[in-house]
Amino acid sequence: MKVKTPIPRAKGIDNSLSLIKEGFHFLPNQRKEMQSDIFKTRILGQKAICIAGEEAAEVFYNNDLFKRKGAMPKPLKLSLFGEGSLHGLDGEPHKNRKRMFLSMFTPERVEDLVDLALKHLDAKAGEWQSQDGVAVLDQMQEILTRAGCEWAGVPLAEGEVQQRTDEVVAMVDSFGGSLSRFRDGKKARDSHEEWLQKIIKSVRKGKYNPPENTAVYTIAHHRDEKGKPFDLHTAAVELSNAFRPLIATANFLVFGALAMHEHPETRQKIAADEDRYSHMFSQEVRRYYPFVPAMAAKVKKDFTWHDYTFKKDTLVILDIFGTNRHPDSWEQAETFLPERFKDWQGSPFAFIPQGGGDHHIGHRCAGEWLTVYVMRAFFKYFAQNISYDVPEQDLSYSLERMPTFPKSGFVITNVKKAADSDELLHSMQKRHTAIQ
Ligand code: HEM
Numbered sequence: 448m449k450v451k452t453p454i455p456r457a458k459g460i461d462n463s464l465s466l467i468k469e470g471f472h473f474l475p476n477q478r479k480e481m482q483s484d485i486f487k488t489r490i491l492g493q494k495a496i497c498i499a500g501e502e503a504a505e506v507f508y509n510n511d512l513f514k515r516k517g518a519m520p521k522p523l524k525l526s527l528f529g530e531g532s533l534h535g536l537d538g539e540p541h542k543n544r545k546r547m548f549l550s551m552f553t554p555e556r557v558e559d560l561v562d563l564a565l566k567h568l569d570a571k572a573g574e575w576q577s578q579d580g581v582a583v584l585d586q587m588q589e590i591l592t593r594a595g596c597e598w599a600g601v602p603l604a605e606g607e608v609q610q611r612t613d614e615v616v617a618m619v620d621s622f623g624g625s626l627s628r629f630r631d632g633k634k635a636r637d638s639h640e641e642w643l644q645k646i647i648k649s650v651r652k653g654k655y656n657p658p659e660n661t662a663v664y665t666i667a668h669h670r671d672e673k674g675k676p677f678d679l680h681t682a683a684v685e686l687s688n689a690f691r692p693l694i695a696t697a698n699f700l701v702f703g704a705l706a707m708h709e710h711p712e713t714r715q716k717i718a719a720d721e722d723r724y725s726h727m728f729s730q731e732v733r734r735y736y737p738f739v740p741a742m743a744a745k746v747k748k749d750f751t752w753h754d755y756t757f758k759k760d761t762l763v764i765l766d767i768f769g770t771n772r773h774p775d776s777w778e779q780a781e782t783f784l785p786e787r788f789k790d791w792q793g794s795p796f797a798f799i800p801q802g803g804g805d806h807h808i809g810h811r812c813a814g815e816w817l818t819v820y821v822m823r824a825f826f827k828y829f830a831q832n833i834s835y836d837v838p839e840q841d842l843s844y845s846l847e848r849m850p851t852f853p854k855s856g857f858v859i860t861n862v863k864k865a866a867d868s869d870e871l872l873h874s875m876q877k878r879h880t881a882i883q
Contacts, residue, residue, distance in 0.1 A: 448500045448775060450753045451483035457497075461489040467624030470847040471737045474499065474766040484773075485753065490762065491520060496755075497741075499766035500773045504796035506752055507765040508804030508811070513744040515541075515810065518762060520743075526621035526632030529640065529684030534810065541810075543672040544685070548813040549806065551662045551689060556598075557816050561824045562876045564594040568825060569872050572833050575862040580838065582856030583704050587697035588616050591821075595690035600661025601646060614639045615694045623849030639691075643683035662689035695738060696818050698850055701857045702736035703728065703826050706783055708837050708857075713785065717830035725830075727788040729822040733800040735783050739767045740849055742802065742810075770799055824875055832868040835859040 457477050459465065466473045474497055478484055484499045498507065507513060514537045524530045533544040567590045575581050592612040596603040603611060614635035621632020649655040650667040657664045666686045670676060677685065706728070707714045716724045742765050746757045757763065772780040776797035777787070796803045801812030812818075840855035865871065 448484045448502045448753075449478075449482060450485055451481065452754055454496070454755050455481040455483050455486045457481070457486055457488040459488075461492060463489075463491050466490065468847065470623065470845070470849045471740050471768050471851070472846050474741060474764070475769045475772075478766070478769065485755065490764065493762045495743075495762040495764055496757065497764045497766060499769040501770065501776050501794060501797040504765060504770055504799055504803040507742070507744060507763065508796065508802075508809050510537075510809060512747055512750050512757070513763065514747040515744055517760070518743045518745045522629050522633075523622060526618055526629055526636055529636065529687055531681045532684050532688055534688075539672045542808070545807065545813065547665060547669050547685075548689065551660075551665050552813060552817060554816075556660060557820050560594060560598045560817055561820050563598050564590060564821050565824055565828060565872060565876055567593045568828055569832075569868075572828075572862065572864055572868075575833075575835075575859070576864060578862075580858050580860040581862070582858050584697060584701045584852055584856035587700045587825075588612055588694055591693045591697055595693040598661070599686070599690040600657035600663035601643070601686070601690065602655070611639070611642070612694075615691045618691060619694050620850065636687075639687060640680070640683045643686045644679050647679060647682045647686060662686060692812075692814055693817065693821070695850070696821055698738055698852050699729075699732050699736065699818070699822055700825050701852055702844075703732045703822060704829060704857050704859075705842060705853050706732060706736075707826070707829065708842075710783060714830050716785075717826050720827065722789060724785065725823045725827050726819070727785040728826060729819055730788045730791075730798070731783060731785040732822065733819075734771045734777075734798055737768050737844075737846060737849075737851055738800060739802075741765060741767050765799075767799055767802075770797065770803075773797070827875060828872070831871050832865050834861075834863050834865070836861045 462473070469476065477486060477488070477497070478499055484503060486497055488495050488497060515535050516537055519528070519535045524532070524535070528534045533541060533548065536544055571586055571590055589608065589612050592615055593603065593608060596611070617631045617635035618639065621628045646655065646663060647667050650657060650663060663686060666677065666682050666689065668676070707717070713728060717728055744763055744765075746759050746761045746763060749759050750757050770776075774780050776794070795805065795811070801815045801818065802810055804811050806813065806815065836859065838858060838860050840858050842853045842855060842857065844851045844853050
């Protein structure tokens with residue numbers, strides 16, 4: 448970790464606009480310019496310390512030193528996460544909420560989701576065969592909305608699939624600082640929460656009886672650390688958080704399709720899946736391609752780290768994208784290389800596309816395994832079950848836009864299912880994905 452003393456300060460009075468304008472480049476560029484993995488700046492009018500790398504992630508995810516209260520910018524609550532969600536909780540309330548989430552994401556339920564997602568993917572692939580061309584991004588978003596709702600026990604009528612898909616897409620697309628995308632995300636969230644509140648209400652009244660292992664059942668009947676049920680608004684927010692983030696997986700799926708296209712040798716390797724290559728490939732997609740730029744927390748109590756005193760309530764920003772490509776942890780960090788995960792020893796702090804630390808006691812993403820297993824299964828399906836052409840199109844993606852994806856949405860044409868597609872699908876859906 449490179450640390451300059453005294454801690455350098457970024458140029459400019461407040462860097463909020465530079466962050467929005469430069470996107471994924473902002474933190475890595477500042478670090479490069481200042482030759483330091485820790486620097487000071489101002490964001491949204493507040494003093495902030497920006498840090499990057501494995502060691503930085505380890506300190507950031509220390510619950511004794513950092514808290515989430517007051518760290519999340521208001522617009523993120525209003526559009527992406529929902530007000531009162533577990534992302535902003537600390538201590539016992541967070542532990543109680545996190546236990547509830549992890550109880551809904553058991554290995555069996557992960558397998559249920561993978562099976563459902565494959566079922567919807569296979570149905571869509573059947574339709575693609577008679578279409579001129581399809582944008583994989585849009586298709587993945589619809590498939591994951593259908594599968595996510597079915598899995599969570601949220602009834603979704605055929606006639607509202609498009610509306611509900613558009614809403615979750617708008618919420619996830621709202622975090623990058625664009626005012627118009629924020630407004631769309633906020634509007635989408637209002638409608639989305641109203642819909643989910645009605646569903647929770649009918650479960651509580653006994654008018655709708657979903658299976659006990661579904662998210663909708665769990666959340667409708669959950670009791671918090673004081674033994675109280677959620678108010679209707681919080682129940683809707685957390686029900687959303689139990690399936691809405693799946694939509695983000697669509698971006699990784701499209702980046703994976705792009706990687707298969709740009710590194711054609713990976714396609715055969717995924718199909719053969721020796722040494723769990725599909726897993727290595729999925730991990731490298733999550734490491735290499737951008738999704739989450741950074742996370743924010745506040746200092747819980749004064750402490751000193753690298754001779755710098757972090758004062759209580761100071762905003763600290765962890766560079767997520769930069770940590771996944773940090774040269775101290777990754778050789779040839781800027782190269783797409785799935786094999787790097789073959790003998791990877793694992794580190795909860797060097798590889799943090801979905802947050803770092805421990806899933807149970809910290810804020811690390813509750814849906815990380817759902818994400819990885821859906822990715823593995825879909826990449827295998829793409830490599831084994833279908834063939835397609837990738838026509839001329841704009842496959843570039845902007846690192847200034849947050850979130851980002853290939854500009855064309857990754858269009859494929861001439862889709863054909865393999866003769867033994869049904870058999871392959873059946874073998875994939877067999878219960879063999881158990882967490883390993
Ligand atoms: C591309 C896929 C995904 C990405 C990039 C992602 C990323 C993240 C990140 C960065 C965090 C916050 C870590 C922190 O606060 O330090 C998080 C938290 C969370 N994620 Fe995900 N996520 C993804 C998919 C999912 C899925 C599929 C689900 C569930 C269906 C999910 C549910 C959650 C929940 C409930 C939290 C809050 C955890 C807590 O505060 O304790 N995520 N995710």
